[in-house]
Amino acid sequence: MLTMTRVNPEVLRRVAAGEEFVPCVHSVGAPLVAADGTRTDDVPWPCNDLKYIVQFPQSREIWSYGSGYGGNALLGKKCFALRIASAMARDEGWLAEHMLLIRITTPEGRPYHVAAAFPSACGKTNLAMLQPTLPGWKVETLGDDIVWMKPDDDGRLRAINPEAGFFGVAPGTGEATNPVAVETLRQDVIFTNVALTDDGDVWWEGLTDEVPEHLVDWQGNDWTPADGRPAAHPNSRFTVAAAQCPTIADDWETPEGVTVDAIVFGGRRATNVPLVAQAYSWAHGVFLGATVSSERTAAAEGKVGELRRDPFAMLPFAGYNMADHWAHWLRVGDTLDPDTRPTMFQVNWFRRGADGSFLWPGFGENARVLAWMVRQVERSRAVRLDRGARPSPVGLVPDGDALDTTGLDLAEGALDELFAVDPERWKGECDLTEQFFATFDERVPTALREQLQHLRDRLDDERLS
Numbered sequence: 001m002l003t004m005t006r007v008n009p010e011v012l013r014r015v016a017a018g019e020e021f022v023p024c025v026h027s028v029g030a031p032l033v034a035a036d037g038t039r040t041d042d043v044p045w046p047c048n049d050l051k052y053i054v055q056f057p058q059s060r061e062i063w064s065y066g067s068g069y070g071g072n073a074l075l076g077k078k079c080f081a082l083r084i085a086s087a088m089a090r091d092e093g094w095l096a097e098h099m100l101l102i103r104i105t106t107p108e109g110r111p112y113h114v115a116a117a118f119p120s121a122c123g124k125t126n127l128a129m130l131q132p133t134l135p136g137w138k139v140e141t142l143g144d145d146i147v148w149m150k151p152d153d154d155g156r157l158r159a160i161n162p163e164a165g166f167f168g169v170a171p172g173t174g175e176a177t178n179p180v181a182v183e184t185l186r187q188d189v190i191f192t193n194v195a196l197t198d199d200g201d202v203w204w205e206g207l208t209d210e211v212p213e214h215l216v217d218w219q220g221n222d223w224t225p226a227d228g229r230p231a232a233h234p235n236s237r238f239t240v241a242a243a244q245c246p247t248i249a250d251d252w253e254t255p256e257g258v259t260v261d262a263i264v265f266g267g268r269r270a271t272n273v274p275l276v277a278q279a280y281s282w283a284h285g286v287f288l289g290a291t292v293s294s295e296r297t298a299a300a301e302g303k304v305g306e307l308r309r310d311p312f313a314m315l316p317f318a319g320y321n322m323a324d325h326w327a328h329w330l331r332v333g334d335t336l337d338p339d340t341r342p343t344m345f346q347v348n349w350f351r352r353g354a355d356g357s358f359l360w361p362g363f364g365e366n367a368r369v370l371a372w373m374v375r376q377v378e379r380s381r382a383v384r385l386d387r388g389a390r391p392s393p394v395g396l397v398p399d400g401d402a403l404d405t406t407g408l409d410l411a412e413g414a415l416d417e418l419f420a421v422d423p424e425r426w427k428g429e430c431d432l433t434e435q436f437f438a439t440f441d442e443r444v445p446t447a448l449r450e451q452l453q454h455l456r457d458r459l460d461d462e463r464l465s
């Protein structure tokens with residue numbers, strides 16, 4: 001908790017002075033000496049088969065029992081900064097969201113801020129630490145998992161990162177994909193469920209291209225590549241102070257926060273969802289957030305790969321009814337100045353070709369998509385007057401060469417496939433969305449049902465054209 005949260009005696013003074021606070025208690029539920037005096041040997045991962053991770057949004061308290069997993073033990077994180085805070089935000093007119101926060105500076109030196117929501121293990125930490133491959137562009141990190149956003153007196157949306165550290169997924173974090181994270185992890189890190197090398201260092205799948213010949217796996221067993229099972233748990237994690245990140249912005253802790261220019265929603269989808277699309281309106285953006293879906297990952301329960309709905313990447317983390325959350329987003333949008341309101345986008349780094357391989361190289365190359373978004377924000381504010389987008393049924397997509405792909409070694413036809421919208425398959429997506437909305441009954445805001453109808457209409461037009 002000392003790594004993940006700002007700790008300051010001022011807090012104690014305020015609590016003593018009677019200010020409101022959220023009482024939290026965590027126990028792994030594994031006492032070494034029980035109440036009756038029975039002693040138990042210590043184990044590497046103490047926990048209890050019986051687990052209760054309980055947030056009380058009305059009385060604003062947290063009881064976490066039986067689990068040692070960071071998501072359930074670091075109570076300032078998902079339990080407080082999302083589940084309890086989202087309920088506070090609903091009551092007080094702000095937003096607590098499962099988002100990363102970055103600053104992108106254009107080659108002309110103009111800074112923009114982007115907040116992006118992806119479900120767990122779908123690329124937030126990677127995007128937060130992105131090193132742009134595009135010359136002249138700069139990306140700085142402000143947060144990798146949670147933002148609190150509040151409209152200011154000028155009708156702009158201001159965001160802060162309420163955390164002080166990163167609790168990131170280790171597998172897939174390597175020199176090749178996320179060198180900034182690897183640099184962040186040089187010292188003072190807590191690793192959980194990773195593998196150990198013979199010289200006492202840590203290792204996980206994807207850290208290095210070369211796989212060590214011998215390891216102790218995350219469960220303490222001998223491991224060689226021939227074993228054919230992962231050496232590190234797929235949801236193994238690192239816990240590290242954000243200040244250690246080489247790309248952290250100088251002003252990342254400024255209490256007034258930064259103004260948000262773009263909001264992005266994304267998931268892990270092998271089919272249908274294009275690389276990037278811009279929402280036609282705030283309500284359409286809320287619809288894109290409400291319909292986020294993703295193939296299951298190791299950070300969630302269920303079968304890996306199965307399609308799962310995760311509206312706003314908040315399904316496991318919202319402290320109140322999800323459909324009410326959408327209504328709240330629509331309300332907050334109404335309080336913002338339409339001229340400077342964040343532009344909303346949807347992205348998908350994970351679309352696959354017929355041979356099963358990723359169509360888009362991802363990671364640092366995602367800067368190309370960010371650059372297009374920033375240019376779209378500039379176009380919406382008349383900073384630029386050229387044409388950057390064309391309409392598609394699912395949103396505005398890059399027009400012509402507005403998405404800079406120079407120097408990219410894309411497979412033949414990959415770009416077309418990345419943006420292909422098949423009206424028949426999308427009718428299926430609409431049916432699934434309708435079924436999903438039905439699970440919330442009449443709580444789904446009318447504006448979102450209208451957005452679904454608009455999408456169906458645009459797909460019909462596409463079929464006829």
Ligand SMILES: Nc1nc2c(ncn2[C@@H]2O[C@H](COP(=O)(O)OP(=O)(O)O)[C@@H](O)[C@H]2O)c(=O)[nH]1
Nearest residue numbers: 120121122123124125126169171172349362363
């Ligand atoms: N193919 C591909 N994989 C990515 C990309 N960004 C992240 N990943 C992988 O997705 C997994 C989770 O990434 P992470 O950034 O930790 O997700 P978070 O839990 O949302 O913060 C890791 O295995 C990454 O290597 C990308 O742009 N393309």
Ligand SMILES: C=C(OP(=O)(O)O)C(=O)O
Nearest residue numbers: 071119120121145167299
């Ligand atoms: C901490 C978690 O989230 P994320 O994968 O989004 O970092 C979690 O899901 O337990």
Ligand SMILES: [Mn+2]
Nearest residue numbers: 124125168169
């Ligand atoms: Mn993360």
